Amino acid sequence: MKIALIGNPNVGKSTVFNALTGSNQQVGNWAGKTVERKSGSIHRDNDEIELIDLPGTYSLTAYSQEEIVTREYILREKPDVVMAMVDASNIERNLYLVLQILELTPRVVIGLNMMDLAKSAGITIHSNRLAQALNVPVVEIVAAKGKGINEFLTEAIRVGKLKSESVWDEIPYPDELEKRIQAMEQLLTGTIWASKYPLRWLAIKRLEQDPEIGQTWQSIPRSSQRNKKQDPCHDAGDPLKYVLQESVTLPGEELLQAYEIEGWSKDHFEMAVADAKYQYISKILPEFRVHENSAKPTWTDALDKWILSPIWGYPIMFLIISLVFWFSFVASAPLGGAVSEGMAWAAEVVVSLLQWSHVPEAAQSLVRDGIFAGVGAVLAFVPQIAIFFAFFSILQDSGYLARAAFLGDRFMQLMGLHGKSFFSLVSGFGCNVPAIMATRTLEDPKDRLITMLINPLIPCVPRLGVMSAVVAAFFPGSRGALIMISLLLISLLLVMFSALFLRKVVQQKERSAFVMELPLYHIPTLRNVLMPTWQKTYSFLKRAWTFILVASIVVWVLSSYPQGAPMNATWAGKMGEGLAFIGQPLGFDWRIMVAIVFGFTAKETTLSTLGILYGVAADASQSIAEAMTGAMTPLGAYTFLVVYMLYIPCLASVVTTYKESKSLGWTSFGIAYNLILSFVIGWLVFHGGKVLGF
């Protein structure tokens, strides 16, 4: 007796095969591990059984080698019975394969495995009702524990010995499909092919224009395939190999052409047949499956009704983001003050030590006016940045961030922005460099280009950090949160405007839709909040001690030489005055322009440069906030924030854009677009604000 063992990958088939044949095959998750046919002999009472372990497969359509091998075996070797392994925890997909097997042979026994997993997921499968629904025997097994395996084989032997074949209800196909199947059946009746295959199955495969039907293959005997003695890895199995003998076209070509004209292509037939099977599974599922939790709405479902609502979703998102900024400002204020005072105290102590050690005046100035003023200006805002990171991690770990992205996409649809692009933009809030890299997963080059070009308009975490520092200085308290939100709204509006504009420039095709997988809501764990917060803050600090330290020394040199010259006569001063004509229409003085230029390398250096140029360390009692507020109006500060947020994020992002787009032209366009856009919007904000009396 020949018995075939079939099932989806990782359903526990190899475990059953090993238990029954005693072979020493290892069980694992390697895809296509059982791509070779494995056979084993079983002696049961007076029966000599050959058990074939066929490759794990999801269907019997010719999509992969595994599927072809499995189907060929059933069709050509005609086993006496098929043992179909089914994963009870994923029964929908497993039954799809069972239905396909039933179309080939009714001699099937189902082994219902992983009932324990199904139970833990709140799913109960009534095996007797499943047997009734499909009219095939069903045996419950726990393959991993060896339970039910012998009963599974006993039932298979019983079915294999039956004189008559059981009858099962054929899958009801929609009328339009059914009449075409029947027409093809009529055409194929009486042909040589009809004697080789089940007629209905043959007709369906002909309609699907299955490439394997019509081919004649010959199996190669095991001995000619490989020499056992020379192969140290040989096991009990023998590979199933066929050689193509001939390939002929089956009748029905004219009928297929007629269907094609009617709009029924081979893909339509394939989809319609698969669809009918899934409909059938969905219809019979309630007869034997009870899902305890399916009727009860979960917390996630209940919350999503509000959070993803087209009406309430946006106000809720606005409220949550406002709260995040508000808490970031309010909670960090005392800590920020303490760090500032600590830095001022440390600067005094270090400089006193240097004076006591008779270190040259230039070196003392470098430490006080360069390092402490520059790096210290950045460090003073570490608490604020860390608290922002913590809230960001809470949003991420709770599952809300994915929902915000989903809502954002829906909003972006109005502007014709590609849905998938939006997810890369959301990544830009972390860092624009990986966000630009993330566009690799967009298959259309034009989509990629547009997403790359608008990505710099999303303020990354370093920019948000510096922005929140400046906002905290000029707009203390809850006003700061509103200012931050207004800046983000400007960014969002410009992303939308730019998407529309760039769609015209690069002639992008229409956006595509998607179905998004959203994680379940859960209360963020302390570890999942603290770890990323620490990692991100540490990363920020590391840059402060390396890149920003070097940048601070360079700025100090530029702002200290020629020695003894007033600040506006130093190299930095001359550089700033050379650029003043650009900044003047926006109310920027030369120091702001120098800080903007240094910000090209990395955005945090803007803060350190401002610290040095505003001479923060010269007066240890004065913070950068106080120094800047004395030299700038709130409107000037807001204009600076807008320009700062919109111009090129950093050198690394420009290099990444070039590497990803492989176009110097588009990279230059991106730089020019961001610079022009930032200054134009800055000008509008500054002069608009003046007109409004700010």
Place this chain on the structure above:
Amino acid sequence: MLTSIMEVLSCKSLSMAQLAEELGYSVRELESALEQMEHMGYVRREVLGQACSPSCGKDPSSGECEGCSFLSPEGFAFWVLTERGQILSGQSSGK
């Protein structure tokens, strides 16, 4: 079921739960159907947002980017029509 999913995928973006509500199937059934459609080559599962810059390493515990200053946020997983799926969907709507 599969055809309805394709119809929805060709015109609007939804979450899995919203799709389940719209089509009247459970999320489990939809996941299973989408996996089958992916196997057939009509849809594709994509994960966006997890790319790291070339200089980045990957933290083995968190799986996040390291060494590129700031870690990228979570990845977003979603299903989209493949080119073959778009063609089929386009033909169906015109049928």
